[in-house]
Amino acid sequence: MNTEKLPTNDLKKYGIINEDNTFSKKLNADDILKFMQGYTIVVDNDKNRATFQLVENNSKLKVIFLERDKNLSEILENSKDKVEYSTIQELSKSGNQLNFEKKAFVFDKETNKIVEFDLIKNATELTAIIADKKDALEINRYKTELLKLKRFLQDKIEQFPEMAKEITNDLNIVSKEINTVNGISQNVSNSQKQEKSSIQLNVNDPDMYQDANRIREENQDEEQEREVGRSRGFRR
Structure with missing residues (x-):
């Protein structure tokens, strides 16, 4: 050193x-x-x-x-309720540099701290965190940010041919995460459909409905028999 x-x-x-x-x-x-x-x-x-x-x-x-596109105070406040995304770009317009970062801010309930993740450098870790939430809205928001980032990188390959290899590597990472998120989204969707189906089955299950009717009819028959018995006893 x-x-x-x-x-x-x-x-x-x-x-x-x-x-x-x-x-x-x-x-x-x-x-x-x-x-x-x-x-x-x-x-x-x-x-x-x-x-x-x-x-x-x-x-x-x-x-x-x-x-960045938002004030840091605004980002930190919003990230307490949901994952907050922010874009950071270089101020200089030199034209020969590519300094662009897409960040996600996640509130960690265990440490009570807000943690910053890079959508490229921390892609795998961030995707796992989003997946653990099992929230379709959060997953879709994350996918939207990944798609924006993908389009940005695709445009930059043409603008910065000397950095095509580096940009392509980043693009491959983003594309991989999009595929992963698609699978996660499908699993969450299927899970929610199963839960909804289970609830509907409990309410509208024809077997349960028929059982309820049968029990009600049996109770009515028993009540009628008791009424007949009481009537006969009175006549005697």
């Missing part, structure tokens, strides 16, 4: 290190270690997101400014 050639001026400019060259107190020891190993620091503020990454053997700071 090279720490001698750190771009201190840029790091100070964005508040990652202080004037005395110590790291910001907002970063814990684990954050700093990962940052020095090439991991990205992500900073969110309302609709804005900035990412910072050390590159070229820690001698250069790569900074990307992005903008």
